[in-house]
Amino acid sequence: xxxxxxxxxxxxxxxxxxxxxxxxxxxxxxxxxxxxxxxxxxxxxxxxxxxxxxxxxxxxxxxxxxxxxxxxxxxxxxxxxxxxxxxxxxxxxxxxxxxxxxxxxxxxxxxxxxxxxxxxxxxxxxxxxxxxxxxxxxxxxxxxxxxxxxxxxxxxxxxxxxxxxxxxxxxxxxxxxxxxxxxxxxxxxxxxxxxxxxxxxxxxxxxxxxxxxxxxxxxxxxxxxxxxxxxxxxxxxxxxxxxxxxxxxxxxxxxxxxxxxxxxxxxxxxxxxxxxxxxxxxxxxxxxxxxxxxxxxxxxxxxxxxxxxxxxxxxxxxxxxxxxxxxxxxxxxxxxxxxxxxxxxxxxxxxxxxxxxxxxxxxxxxxxxxxxxxxxxxxxxxxxxxxxxxxxxxxxxxxxxxxxxxxxxxxxxxxxxxxxxxxxxxxxxxxxxxxxxxxxxxxxxxxxxxxxxxxxxxxxxxxxxxxxxxxxxxxxxxxxxxxxxxxxxxxxxxxx
Amino acid sequence: xxxxxxxxxxxxxxxxxxxxxxxxxxxxxxxxxxxxxxxxxxxxxxxxxxxxxxxxxxxxxxxxxxxxxxxxxxxxxxxxxxxxxxxxxxxxxxxxxxxxxxxxxxxxxxxxxxxxxxxxxxxxxxxxxxxxxxxxxxxxxxxxxxxxxxxxxxxxxxxxxxxxxxxxxxxxxxxxxxxxxxxxxxxxxxxxxxxxxxxxxxxxxxxxxxxxxxxxxxxxxxxxxxxxxxxxxxxxxxxxxxxxxxxxxxxxxxxxxxxxxxxxxxxxxxxxxxxxxxxxxxxxxxxxxxxxxxxxxxxxxxxxxxxxxxxxxxxxxxxxxxxxxxxxxxxxxxxxxxxxxxxxxxxxxxxxxxxxxxxxxxxxxxxxxxxxxxxxxxxxxxxxxxxxxxxxxxxxxxxxxxxxxxxxxxxxxxxxxxxxxxxxxxxxxxxxxxxxxxxxxxxxxxxxxxxxxxxxxxxxxxxxxxxxxxxxxxxxxxxxxxxxxxxxxxxxxxxx
Ligand SMILES: [Mn+2]
Ligand SMILES: [Mn+2]
Numbered sequence: 001x002x003x004x005x006x007x008x009x010x011x012x013x014x015x016x017x018x019x020x021x022x023x024x025x026x027x028x029x030x031x032x033x034x035x036x037x038x039x040x041x042x043x044x045x046x047x048x049x050x051x052x053x054x055x056x057x058x059x060x061x062x063x064x065x066x067x068x069x070x071x072x073x074x075x076x077x078x079x080x081x082x083x084x085x086x087x088x089x090x091x092x093x094x095x096x097x098x099x100x101x102x103x104x105x106x107x108x109x110x111x112x113x114x115x116x117x118x119x120x121x122x123x124x125x126x127x128x129x130x131x132x133x134x135x136x137x138x139x140x141x142x143x144x145x146x147x148x149x150x151x152x153x154x155x156x157x158x159x160x161x162x163x164x165x166x167x168x169x170x171x172x173x174x175x176x177x178x179x180x181x182x183x184x185x186x187x188x189x190x191x192x193x194x195x196x197x198x199x200x201x202x203x204x205x206x207x208x209x210x211x212x213x214x215x216x217x218x219x220x221x222x223x224x225x226x227x228x229x230x231x232x233x234x235x236x237x238x239x240x241x242x243x244x245x246x247x248x249x250x251x252x253x254x255x256x257x258x259x260x261x262x263x264x265x266x267x268x269x270x271x272x273x274x275x276x277x278x279x280x281x282x283x284x285x286x287x288x289x290x291x292x293x294x295x296x297x298x299x300x301x302x303x304x305x306x307x308x309x310x311x312x313x314x315x316x317x318x319x320x321x322x323x324x325x326x327x328x329x330x331x332x333x334x335x336x337x338x339x340x341x342x343x344x345x346x347x348x349x350x351x352x353x354x355x356x357x358x359x360x361x362x363x364x365x366x367x368x369x370x371x372x373x374x375x376x377x378x379x380x381x382x383x384x385x386x387x388x389x390x391x392x393x394x395x396x397x398x399x400x401x402x403x404x405x406x407x408x409x410x411x412x413x414x415x416x417x418x419x420x421x422x423x424x425x426x427x428x429x430x431x432x433x434x435x436x437x438x439x440x441x442x443x444x445x446x447x448x449x450x451x452x453x454x455x456x457x458x459x460x461x462x463x464x465x466x467x468x469x470x471x472x473x474x475x476x477x478x479x480x481x482x483x484x485x486x487x488x489x490x491x492x493x494x495x496x
Numbered sequence: 497x498x499x500x501x502x503x504x505x506x507x508x509x510x511x512x513x514x515x516x517x518x519x520x521x522x523x524x525x526x527x528x529x530x531x532x533x534x535x536x537x538x539x540x541x542x543x544x545x546x547x548x549x550x551x552x553x554x555x556x557x558x559x560x561x562x563x564x565x566x567x568x569x570x571x572x573x574x575x576x577x578x579x580x581x582x583x584x585x586x587x588x589x590x591x592x593x594x595x596x597x598x599x600x601x602x603x604x605x606x607x608x609x610x611x612x613x614x615x616x617x618x619x620x621x622x623x624x625x626x627x628x629x630x631x632x633x634x635x636x637x638x639x640x641x642x643x644x645x646x647x648x649x650x651x652x653x654x655x656x657x658x659x660x661x662x663x664x665x666x667x668x669x670x671x672x673x674x675x676x677x678x679x680x681x682x683x684x685x686x687x688x689x690x691x692x693x694x695x696x697x698x699x700x701x702x703x704x705x706x707x708x709x710x711x712x713x714x715x716x717x718x719x720x721x722x723x724x725x726x727x728x729x730x731x732x733x734x735x736x737x738x739x740x741x742x743x744x745x746x747x748x749x750x751x752x753x754x755x756x757x758x759x760x761x762x763x764x765x766x767x768x769x770x771x772x773x774x775x776x777x778x779x780x781x782x783x784x785x786x787x788x789x790x791x792x793x794x795x796x797x798x799x800x801x802x803x804x805x806x807x808x809x810x811x812x813x814x815x816x817x818x819x820x821x822x823x824x825x826x827x828x829x830x831x832x833x834x835x836x837x838x839x840x841x842x843x844x845x846x847x848x849x850x851x852x853x854x855x856x857x858x859x860x861x862x863x864x865x866x867x868x869x870x871x872x873x874x875x876x877x878x879x880x881x882x883x884x885x886x887x888x889x890x891x892x893x894x895x896x897x898x899x900x901x902x903x904x905x906x907x908x909x910x911x912x913x914x915x916x917x918x919x920x921x922x923x924x925x926x927x928x929x930x931x932x933x934x935x936x937x938x939x940x941x942x943x944x945x946x947x948x949x950x951x952x953x954x955x956x957x958x959x960x961x962x963x964x965x966x967x968x969x970x971x972x973x974x975x976x977x978x979x980x981x982x983x984x985x986x987x988x989x990x991x992x
Contacts, residue, residue, distance in 0.1 A: 002717065002763040013717045013765055052554065058565045061652035061876040065741045066758035069554045080759040106919035107864040110752040110760045156557035221498065221509045224731045231727035235720045240761060245561045256606040262562035263576040264606045265736060267498040269509055368603040380557040423602035 003079070004121045010077065010285050012238025017200040019285050021123040023193040024077040027186065028087050028094055031075065034182050035089045035148070041178055043090050045146040049075055050164035051083035067241055070377040071150055071161070073286045074187055076122060084130060084164060088140070089148070094124040100131055134168040146173050152180025155388050156373070156380040156401055181386060187376055188383035189409040194287065194376070195459055198411055201289040202457050202468035204237030205281045209293045209471050212278060213478070214485050216297055222248035222266035225278060233282035243288035243379045247279035250297065254451030255421035257369055272298045275305055275450050281379070288379045290413050291469050292455030299482030301475050304445060308418050308452050309475060311343030315416035316454045319371065323406060323414075323458065323465040330392070330403045333371040336416040337363035337396065344418070348442045360433040361395040365424055370400035372413035375457055381411070410460045411468075417453030420446055499575070500617045506573065506781050508734025513696040515781050517619040519689040520573040523682065524583050524590055527571065530678050531585045531644070537674055539586050541642040545571055546660035547579035563737055566873040567646055567657070569782045570683055572618060580626060580660060584636070585644070590620040596627055630664040642669050648676025651884050652869070652876040652897055677882060683872055684879035685905040690783065690872070691955055694907055697785040698953050698964035700733030701777045705789045705967050708774060709974070710981050712793055718744035718762035721774060729778035739784035739875045743775035746793065750947030751917035753865055768794045771801055771946050777875070784875045786909050787965050788951030795978030797971050800941060804914050804948050805971055807839030811912035812950045815867065819902060819910075819954065819961040826888070826899045829867040832912040833859035833892065840914070844938045857891040858933055861924040864917075866896035868909035871953055877907070906956045907964075913949030916942055 002013045009018040035041060052069035056062060066081045076085050076096065084097040096119075101112050115127035128136050141147060149163040163176060190198060211232045212225050226246040233239040247260040250270050254277030260266045270276075274297045281289035294312075296305055315336040322335055341357050344350045344366070350357070357363070374381035384402030385391055392398050402412075425443065428434040456469040472481040498509045505514040531537060548565035552558060562577045572581050572592065580593040592615075597608050611623035624632050637643060645659040659672060686694060707728045708721050722742040729735040743756040746766050750773035756762045766772075770793045777785035790808070792801055811832040818831055837853050840846045840862070846853070853859070870877035880898030881887055888894050902908075921939065924930040952965040968977040 056653050056655055059650045059655040059657035060874045107917055108753045154555045157552050159552055159555040161555040227727050227730035231723050234723035257604045378556045421603055
């Protein structure tokens, strides 16, 4: 097995990244420190986490490929299903509980690893079997100490996390409120070791986007580009999972933000006049990338395509220049909106006073989503709203996945966009507050652009930000790169 | 949208297959006929099915790509989540219930289709919203008629299907036992329209296997071959889903039957001496293919590799020649075992009387799995054991996923194999019944072969079977095909 071939790291071989298991030890340490700093928590407490479970598709015998639950991955880096983990808050000691596999496992699933092997692979202090949970808890926790389980709201999905449990747990003291906000807050700030993985996931996904640009052709179907992207990520990056379902939108489809889902499955045939909006990112060892490239199928921007593209790019770059510790993400969103409105006004699509437009939230017609989101082990990473009550209810702003003040080591996407969504624009024409700003004749000339989003991943540094995404971004860079298109380039991106 | 661009079929464009919606109408008709033939069922009954639901990964905001629940797909061919369906057994009328989507769907997910659009796409008689279920049931079912829901055991997974339900259903008469065996039995027999999809899924997956053979190279990692296979299936076949997780086993890994899962993630680096066992298949419109190719990385069989390969191929072909309506699948399994034992004896790996070996179930040391399984909308398709009590408890035979007498229009895999699983072989050396047959010195010479499985998909015809899989199968054919390897062949398989 290559993945844990070296005793101290995860690795997919060849030029892929070696990720030291130290990463997870450090995460556990940071969690313990944060918990020990909690004012009322007894020092003798135990974090108890449940890993993801193996599942079947409905009642069938189809087992979807397992991907670890994200909190558990953050704490242990375990790639197998059906584990549990415990961390002693007082001294940082870690315990993994592994499933006891039947002897038939040897024939069907492979060599059964003993507890000692897992201890070595995952660098934990002890390994027991899941069926020993009650016994071990009796010994180390007893009836006096506290078990901290994960129970809380994900503000992006609206779903509650599932608290770890086992048969016989009811006789112990369980705290359901302390852990969730503290571990989520730990996940918000990425360590150097985590940043290396984020950089790598971005690097490979960036290359894959460039690979797609080299191979796109008039007449292809959108799903063929998804196929090319996924191929590159796995073949050259060892990325078996995408961070999210690929969005390969062309023609009018870019106006649909989450295009590509099962009901809109990247199935349109491209024409040479189309703009593409390709929002695709691979994950490496459960760390996500989330990148959107927009470009013309032909490799040459039309006047209208260029005007919209440059409006969005300006917004993206204005935000990037402004990001630093202490600024508010809401303000960044407003910078992006204002920049885009100014461009649209200059091009004649809208008219009137920009401040007034901002007040009535006009930009939400063209950009109904928020500027970006935390990113990490989840694409929409946790920690966006420590207090969900503070979420705005205003158009555009209510879609922000965080409203926090930025701090060093936060990773975020910057993804402004302008979309010509016929439904939203028609509603706007009917809207008393909006319609006076809209120049229907000019807007009509741009409908065919569909939509442009430019999405980069960044990490906040002590005085600004580091850009993790490395793709051609200006119109000139894109046109230059796409000169290499259609040269039977399949597996190389080393043209520059 | 290309997928339902034509009003009467599902299609992914270009050279992919057009699947007429008639397929599902016919399935519903067959189901109604089977239910009407039921002796005690009142004629005025209604089948009520629940489609698959959209889901999130744990508490996160990550939505895995939706794949329809298989019974629901069989009856309606719906690609979207969160539908319900009703079929009037008496007259065959069909009703779909669709989720009522919020107006924000327009921006995030796309144009909201009205009930009339779905009526046209899916060729059903009526379409309502899910929130109208109780109202519609009040009107058409009332308190006198019967609702048939799906409730029963999948004999491969051991899981129970989930009966459809809605708030307020408890006031109706619900039958939980009639539907499951009857609809499962309908699924066992494939119509001509279904067979066209099975042929197509096999054709594309066969091409993808050939594509992998052309591109394999010493030094690659197993997951790179998975990447190539998936790429080909999606790019050229419009297959976005695999039928199951790819098994790309090389070296010793072929001895692990379900290698490739999250804990053994196709991560070994190939050497030129390896045999490959690649068990991979794509699905088209939810119809599965399941193909295993075994071949040497180098393109040339060694003596030992050839001996084992030809033993398995002989077993495969002996079974294929014997398959016809009326024969028992258990007998087919025994033919494969006997053929393989004869080859192993001729090569000197085992010694003694073959009948005696068969009696003690010796072959289960080398082939612990069953000969094959039903295939259709699920890879391990339903209907294998109408009566689970009839399952054998003997080694090898207990792993059979069906023991039925074959009938026309059943689709099955034929997948004999010989594996050198160190764990199983070591156990056999300790086994009083087995050890006298085993020639350890000779077996040791074959351990490096790892394992060979040759898996084809067939449909039983009126006097034999039709082979759906089209890949090079004899050693000579494989060596001939692999001459084209390493010629910078990336996207073509038209060398023959
Ligand atoms: Mn994003
Ligand atoms: Mn199979």
